[in-house]
Each structure stands twice: as C-alpha cells, then as structure tokens.
Amino acid sequence: MRRAAVCLALLLCLLWTGAQGEDGGGTGKKEGEFDIQGAHDQSSSQTQMRTDIWAELKKLRDMAIEHRIKIQRLEQDNTATQVRLTASESKNAVLETKMSSSEKEVEEVKRENAAFESRMSSSEKEVEEVKRENAAFESRMSSSEKEVEELQRENADRPQVAFSAGLTNAGAVGPFTTATTLKFSKVFTNIGQAYNPTTGIFTAPVRGVYYFRFNAWETRLTWTSIELFHNDKRIMVISDLHDGTGHVSASSAMVLQLEKGDVVYIVMPSSFGVYDDVFNRIIFSGFLLFPQ
Template sequence: MEARLAASEEVNQQNAAKRTAMEARLAASEKVNRQNAANLAQLSSVEMRLNLSESRVEQLADKNEAQLSGVEMRANLSESRLEQLAKKNEANLAQLSSVEMRLNLSESRVEQLADKNEAKLAQLSSVEMRLNQSVSRVEQLARENADQPKVAFSAYHLGAGYIGPYSSLTTLVYQRVFSNIGNAYNQSTGFFHAASRGVYFFTFTAATYGSPQSMNIYMYKNNQQLIRNYGQNNHGGFEYMSNAVVVELELGDTVDLRLQGHSSYRLYDSSHNHNTFSGFLLYPL
C-alpha cells in the first residue's frame, strides 16, 4: 500500500507539475494572445493608416501627374518661346551687326567731319582775324570821316515854262533842293561855295522843248570856264543834255552853271524837274 501510495503521490506530484507547467503554458498562451490582440489592433491601425497613405499617395500621384503635365506643357511652351527668342536673337544679332557697321561708318564720318570742322575753324579764325582788322579799319575811317566835312547837294526848279533867252551869259539859279548837306549851295544865287579844300564832283542835266530850240550851257569855277555843252532841238519834243566833272577846289571857290546869252538859247522846265544841278565832296585835301 505504501508503495502504491508513494507511487500515487509521485503521480500526483507529476500531475501537479504537469498542471503547473500547463498553467504556465496557458498563462504564456494568454499573454501571447493578449499580445497578438494588441498586435492585431495595432496592425489594423497600421493597415488603416497604410490604406490612408496609399490613398494619399494615389492622390499625390494624380496631382503630381497633373502638375507634371502642366510643367511639361509649360516646358514645351518655354522651349517654343526659347526657339522664337533664339530666332529673334539671330535677327537682332544680324540687325545689331548692321547697326554696328552703320555706327562704324558714322564714327568714321564724324571723324572726317571733325577734321573738316577743325580746318573750317582754323579758316574761320583767320577770317575772324581779317574781319576784326577790317572792323578796326572801318572804325578808324569812321573816326577820320567824322572829322571831315560832309558836303553834298542836288538842286532843281529853274521856274515854269521857258527860261531865257538872256542878253548875256547868265548864272542859272536852281531855286529848290533835294538835299543840301553842309549848306554849300546857295538857292538864291545859284552858286556852290567850297567849304574846304578838296576834290569835288559836279553834274548837271539841262532840257529844252519845241522846235527849233537850242541851249548852250557852261560850268564855271570862279570865273574860269570848265566845260561847255551845246544842244539843238529839231524834232519838237524834249531835248536833254548832261555832263559831269571832278575838280579840285580851294576853300571859298565857287562853281555855277550859266546859260549863253542869245535869242535862240533857252531852257524849258516844269513840275517834272527836267533841269538839275548836283555835286558833292569826294575827299578833302
């Protein structure tokens, strides 16, 4: 019995050990199950996140494809634009080359003009110097002339109708003047009086009218005959004659015109002033 009891206790001990081992294995299995459940829950969460990620990835892929397509389209447009710009740049380069050539020609022309302008400036400087000399000379002459007497006259109007005939040689009195600078001509006597020693110029025009008419005009310096002019009218209209002299006069010398005394010598005058007597100082001595 004791042997059987000992054997039974040994069996019980073995069974207890087996039960303990089984409980340990069961506890371990339950732990594994709990761990697996946690892992399954975590795996489910990961799978859900993965599904969301894959969906997001697909969306991003679609978006990226769309963006890529847009980028590609923009790239194609850019390449097309680049080609256009390249062609335009080639045209611009050709134009630039032409402009550069024209600029070179212009610069060459400018240099030529600059050289020419320098020559012109030198010539202008020379002309300006000569002009200054001329101005200086003119100013000098003006100062000299300012100190010189100024004498000039032009007289007219012997009367109305016929003048003459006279019985003797008679001084012609021109009663009016166009000008009488220096008052050297006397309208009352018909005599010109030299205001200074110098060289003078005198001229006259005489007229007669009708046929037959004659005129015989003398110019006198003091009582010295200078010239004589004779004219005869055979055609019935106006007949004119004129003459001029340059003569040296002393201060106080006189010059006058005279009509020869004779029954056939006479002049004709009217408001048209057919007869004139003029003179002026050329330069003093």
C-alpha cells in the same frame, strides 16, 4: 613593412644557425653516450631561446602591424592629397583658361584703347587746326573791325557835302541879253549847306575832289546852251538846236579838284534859253568824292 620582413628573415636565419650549432656542439660525449644533465640544460636553453624568439617575433609583428597601419594612413593621406592635387590642377586649368581669356580681353582692350587714342590724337589735331583757323579768323575779324572803326572815324571826321537842285517851275527861261548865272531854286538835297539857291553858286567847304552833273532842256525852236564855271573860268559848254517838233536836251558831268572856298556855278549865255517845269527837267548836282 619591408624592413620588418627583412628583420624577421634575419632572425629565422639566426635561429636556424643556433639550432645547428647546438645539435653538433662540443659536449665531448661519444656516440651512444647519454648525458641526462646536458640534455636537461640543452632543453632549457632551447626553450628560453624559443621564448625570446617568439617575443622578438611578436614585437616584429606588432611593429609590422603598426607600420602597416601607418602606411595605410599615409596611403589614405596620399590619396586625399592626390584628390586635392587633382582638384587643384582642375582649378588651375580653369584659372589658366580664365587667365588666357582675360589676357585676350586685355589685348582686345589694349587694341581698342590704341585705336581710341589714335582717334583722340587725330581729333585733338583737328581741334588744334580749328583753333588756329579760329584764331586767324578772329585776328582778321579784329583787323576788319579796326579798319571799319577807322573808316567810321574817318567818315565821321570827313565833311559830308552833297547837293541836288532843280531850276524852276516857271517854264521858259531866257533868252537874255547878257550871260546869266542860273539859280537852281528847287533844292532837293543840300548836305553841308555848300550850295546857295539864292545865288545859284556852290562853294567848296574843304579842299578835295568833287563830282558835278548838269543838263539843259528846251521845247522852243531855238538854240539851248549852258556853261559850267569854276571860279571865273569856263570849264565846259553843252548846247543843242531845236529845229523841229518835241524837245532837245543835253547833259554832261565833270570831276573837279577844288580848294576850300572855290566856287562852281552854271551860266546861260546871252541869246539862249532853257525850259523847266514841275517835272524837274533841268538838274544841277554835285558832291564831295574825298577831301585832300
């Protein structure tokens, strides 16, 4: 539009310049003279020039109109573009807001994941610690089970020896004129059959350490006494004197190391007596502590 206006202005200037030149032209006529032929030619030239100028002006007008229409279309397009751009900017603002919100959510999720991973790491460490403790416990359990199995095997292989027997139900025993081996005939326990109630003698089936316990009991007004023998050797003597009403009693125990085949028994010396009845007042007991 601006270019068309500029061109129109230039053409007007040219037209005015041409008209000035024709008015003061060089016809050579003196003032007051009149050239009919020249006037006719000049009029024809000016008419032709005006026609050409108007034609050019029309073209310029048409060009200006066309340019104005194009400019209007461009302005419309520009307005539509501005609208779309504004809408895009609004959408971008919304997207940026959403992006910012999403980034915050992502950061929050990252923090939660970090906290979760920390807890998971701590839990895994605790699980590893529990596994180590369980492994140690299982190891101890396995060791204990092996020890128990070993003890069971040892116990299974170890000879089992234990006995306990009462003297008699007859009441008074003795006194005798000679020392007498007491035969404890009431057998309560005789594991391993190492005690013989017929002879009153215990025979060690294996080499080892044994425990023995025995006692004496008397109701008569007399001395009571018994002796513990290992093979032919007297090991211990217990005795007491009954000098009043009621009864007297004495007891003792001994741990002996015996060889296989050694014997242990109870002897009542001469002139002494004991008393036993259904209440089992006198007991001779023994058992193997451990073999050697």
